[in-house]
Amino acid sequence: MSQDTGLFSIKRPRETLGSVQNFSAIPQPQSALKRASSIGFQNPPFSSQNHRNSLMGSTGRPQQPSFTRMSIGGPYGADAGLSSVRRSVSSNMFSGAGASRQSYAPGSLSSNPAPPQNPQRRSSVFSRPSTGGGPMGHQSFFTQVPTVAGVPRDPRPLRDRSFQARIGQELLEYLTIHGFELEMKHSLGQNTLRSPTQKDFNFIFQWLYHRIDPGYKFQKAMDSEVPPILKQLRYPYEKGITKSQIAAVGGQNWSTFLGMLHWLMQLAQMMDRYQSGEYDDACAEAGVDVSGDRIIFRFLTQAYHDWLQGGEDEDDDTAEKRLVPHVESMSREFAVGNERYVQEMEALEAENRALRDQIEEVEKSAPDIAKLDKHFRILEDDKRKFEDYNQNVKGKIEKYETRIKFLDAEIQKTDTDLQATESERSDLQASVDRQGITIQDIDRMNSERERLQKNLEDTVARLEEAHARVMEKEAEASQKLEDLEQIVKAYNTLGYQTSLIPAAAENAKGQDYELSLNINESNFSASQIGGPPNRISPEGDRLLAEPFTGYHPAHLLSLDLRGSVRNSLQSLRKEINERRKQGIDDDLDRRNLLDNIKEAMDEKRSEVEALEHRRRAAEEEFERTKEITTTQKLASDAQIEKMEKELAKMRATLSDSVQLMEQREMNTNIEYEQLTLRANSLREELHTNVETMLNDVIRFKVHVQKGLEDYEGFVVDEVEQELGGEEVLQEEL
Structure with missing residues (x-):
């Protein structure tokens, strides 16, 4: 029976805490599925030695809902109350006195309960539903997470x-x-x-x-x-x-x-x-207060433990005295917690009032916001325009400064040329004045100068053509030299790769095969060769062994490639070819051996795969056999339970039919005696009839025997008569 809702009270018949809401969404442990509870498999046994909460979820438990937190006295108000619960004592072996440690988890999902024995025994369990009815403002930290399809990959480096x-x-x-x-x-x-x-x-x-x-x-x-x-x-x-x-x-x-x-x-x-x-x-x-949950849980566990210490016949006054200290302790803890919240609320209210006062003062003293916004937008527009104008002006300033610098340089250059020309003109005029040259001489000199100037221009043109041809040849020679350097570099690289370079290498045999170019790195300037500086290319200096002499092919390279180097390389080539042939033969032998090993490994791998297939088949057969055995065991258990129920029913109805069976036994005994007498009389009658029939058979047999003897005598007489008649006829003949 469930008691009417109301505030918590001790003046009631003894009751359990099974109906009190548990302010926790902690999932149930697996032990709730393994052992049966003693009150309809809904409440777990309580153990004072272990106050650990289980944080696991049980199979089939629904997704935890979201609750709205209520006040401290919520579950003890009009919506919740203690209920009077009387449980039946189960004969389950886990609920007996021999079980030393039991779990708090409810067993509502366990197997069928055992038959009750004492319906008025004190309850020793309390329910702790993880989806409790008390409104709460937060969920458990252990809410079930949706499972991901497939086998998830462990991100931890477990192989490390x-x-x-x-x-x-x-x-x-x-x-x-x-x-x-x-x-x-x-x-x-x-x-x-x-x-x-x-x-x-x-x-x-x-x-x-x-x-x-x-x-x-x-x-x-x-x-x-x-x-x-x-x-x-x-x-x-x-x-x-x-x-x-x-x-x-x-x-x-x-x-x-x-x-x-x-x-x-x-x-x-x-x-x-x-x-x-x-x-x-x-x-x-995070905004989740669990102090209230802890206070309520401590009150429930401690009060329920003390309540269970009482005997079966303990009165309500004593029970009330046991629980009063726990109620007072819970009230004090809630009062302490509420004081902190009250202080925080008062401080926040005072801060709120101060901030509101500051806002009002600022609103009163501040100018019109609309005018300020309009003025601010105007200033922002002006600022943007001035920034664009400044960028444009900066670009123009840079361009004009560049032009001014260029023009200043041109002016200085022109002034310098002008001064040089004026000085040259003055010198020439002074020289002419000193020599006393006439006008005819000057005309003649001008004509001669024009002729020489023309010859000079022709010579310069031919020189330019020759210089162009020289530059082409120089470029071609430079390209050839670069190609030669690349060839030398490739030769040295191959020498390093083939262990010919340096001289201490394996195949060098003490000889230096490193090739280099004997190129003169001196820079023959114009002062050395007596020509104009702009006519000699700096890159062309390294093409000359001397200012006007090139390199001889035999002197350009550091080694005699066609002589000793070629002979050494040919001998090395023959040696390497011999080693290569030997290596190829060895490689063929090793490849044949490797092929044989691979074939053997393939055969072994095939055998391993066959064995693995057989192992998987055996495992699958084992799993199927195990499932079949489990199914058969469950069916057998169900059949045994059914037969036990039928046997109990037959035993219950057996006592009612004992007298009927005894009466039937007496009637059967009487009928048996009567049948025995009838059988004896019938046996005697049958014996008499059998004797009569035997006498008749004997007499009939004697009669038949006598008839056969008479007939035999008759036949003998007839035969003798016939034989005698034949003899008489023969005698007559």
């Missing part, structure tokens, strides 16, 4: 040896600090997490999972336990772990399991930090 060593050391330190060896009675070494055994993995996994869900009990093989546990924990990469890998941990797949164990360790550490309140500040910064 340094990463494996680091996470292995962290895991080993965590196991050592928290007493793994003492709890599991199993020792760990430095190399345990490098080359573990199957037993090491099983113990470490069980211990880490017990850190997350202390009430869980491992009852099956690890390859059957681990996959559903990882799925319930929402391990992101559980699809990449198979049962066959779990059954044979180690080798190539150990990095995957090491990453999974490290993830379990981090989850356990996160739960420890959550229990110790390390995330409360972060939640507060």
